Amino acid sequence: MNYLEKRILEDGIVIDEKILKIDSFLNHQIDPKVIKEITSEFFDYFKYRVITKVLTIEASGIAPAIMMAAHLQVPMLFAKKSVPSTLSTDDKYSTLVHSFTKNKTSEVIISKEYLSPDDKVLIIDDFLANGEACLGLVDLVNQAGGEVAGIGICVEKSFQPGRKRLEEAGHDVFSISRIASLEGNKVTFVDE
Amino acid sequence: MNYLEKRILEDGIVIDEKILKIDSFLNHQIDPKVIKEITSEFFDYFKYRVITKVLTIEASGIAPAIMMAAHLQVPMLFAKKSVPSTLSTDDKYSTLVHSFTKNKTSEVIISKEYLSPDDKVLIIDDFLANGEACLGLVDLVNQAGGEVAGIGICVEKSFQPGRKRLEEAGHDVFSISRIASLEGNKVTFVDE
Numbered sequence: 001m002n003y004l005e006k007r008i009l010e011d012g013i014v015i016d017e018k019i020l021k022i023d024s025f026l027n028h029q030i031d032p033k034v035i036k037e038i039t040s041e042f043f044d045y046f047k048y049r050v051i052t053k054v055l056t057i058e059a060s061g062i063a064p065a066i067m068m069a070a071h072l073q074v075p076m077l078f079a080k081k082s083v084p085s086t087l088s089t090d091d092k093y094s095t096l097v098h099s100f101t102k103n104k105t106s107e108v109i110i111s112k113e114y115l116s117p118d119d120k121v122l123i124i125d126d127f128l129a130n131g132e133a134c135l136g137l138v139d140l141v142n143q144a145g146g147e148v149a150g151i152g153i154c155v156e157k158s159f160q161p162g163r164k165r166l167e168e169a170g171h172d173v174f175s176i177s178r179i180a181s182l183e184g185n186k187v188t189f190v191d192e
Numbered sequence: 193m194n195y196l197e198k199r200i201l202e203d204g205i206v207i208d209e210k211i212l213k214i215d216s217f218l219n220h221q222i223d224p225k226v227i228k229e230i231t232s233e234f235f236d237y238f239k240y241r242v243i244t245k246v247l248t249i250e251a252s253g254i255a256p257a258i259m260m261a262a263h264l265q266v267p268m269l270f271a272k273k274s275v276p277s278t279l280s281t282d283d284k285y286s287t288l289v290h291s292f293t294k295n296k297t298s299e300v301i302i303s304k305e306y307l308s309p310d311d312k313v314l315i316i317d318d319f320l321a322n323g324e325a326c327l328g329l330v331d332l333v334n335q336a337g338g339e340v341a342g343i344g345i346c347v348e349k350s351f352q353p354g355r356k357r358l359e360e361a362g363h364d365v366f367s368i369s370r371i372a373s374l375e376g377n378k379v380t381f382v383d384e
Contacts, residue, residue: 059250114221
């Protein structure tokens with residue numbers, strides 16, 4: 001059992017069969033020790049890939065993504081949920097991401113300046129559930145003509161279809177913790 | 193001239209007399225080298241303060257805040273612009289923040305669980321202009337009964353009233369780069 005899994009068991013709160021609350025250390029309050037351990041696991045897995053950029057989506061993906069980018073010494077780019085005033089319509093790649101939690105579909109954008117056909121992109125996110133956010137990020141990389149070098153996830157809900165959808169699209173998904181079930185008010189990891 | 197100021201001169205784009213675009217290295221694409229240099233300056237300035245938590249607001253404050261929190265070995269907390277499904281109304285501190293750029297006032301929240309009267313909070317943000325975001329964060333710390341240990345800013349627009357408003361409220365503001373003017377399509381720093 002790795003450090004993140006231990007923290008999930010110690011400090012995670014199972015809200016219902018689909019929702020795990022880990023905002024005491026990962027996505028509201030963030031323990032830098034957790035992020036360092038996560039980054040170290042990502043690095044071990046992805047260290048032999050050519051990676052020119054780390055891509056995530058605001059807001060909870062930013063902390064692990066910047067720490068990973070610092071480790072790899074490459075730039076980090078985060079997709080935005082609103083269009084900044086300094087960016088004109090023609091200068092952005094745009095995709096739609098559906099949030100099942102919020103039951104809302106939103107535009108997510110990046111500036112065309114910061115992804116090119118030469119980029120080998122490592123996608124990082126905090127959670128993988130239905131895969132909507134990651135598929136949106138993959139779409140942005142594809143629009144730029146770049147290549148997805150891999151997808152690194154902190155917490156995967158393996159009982160939801162995100163991994164399957166990403167793998168079917170040909171991507172290598174590495175998740176640090178894979179949750180098989182939240183049933184019975186209990187976190188069960190894959191392979192336990 | 194420090195590293196951030198050099199990068200602003202090299203890669204910043206003056207859009208008009210009020211807007212400086214630095215999204216190639218600070219608030220869309222993020223260069224981890226810039227964040228490391230920023231963190232190192234913050235650390236030099238704040239190292240003798242008692243700090244129990246780093247607080248910022250999503251999204252662009254998260255990268256410098258998590259790197260600073262890692263340096264200080266304390267938790268980082270980011271205020272959210274939307275209320276997560278796992279947080280009930282009674283469990284949050286809430287404040288209003290006006291964005292002059294977007295001409296919109298929005299609710300910003302933190303979970304009550306993660307700020308207490310024992311906390312000595314270092315507030316970190318990417319930009320300081322009118323001070324709205326920082327004053328909102330100060331308000332959240334005050335609601336929790338905690339203490340603001342200091343305010344660290346990456347880029348201050350010194351020709352706007354943010355610093356003055358924060359200092360009048362009794363806070364120590366440390367900004368790594370202080371921009372005196374963007375007039376004539378040129379960045380001029382304070383004390384040049």
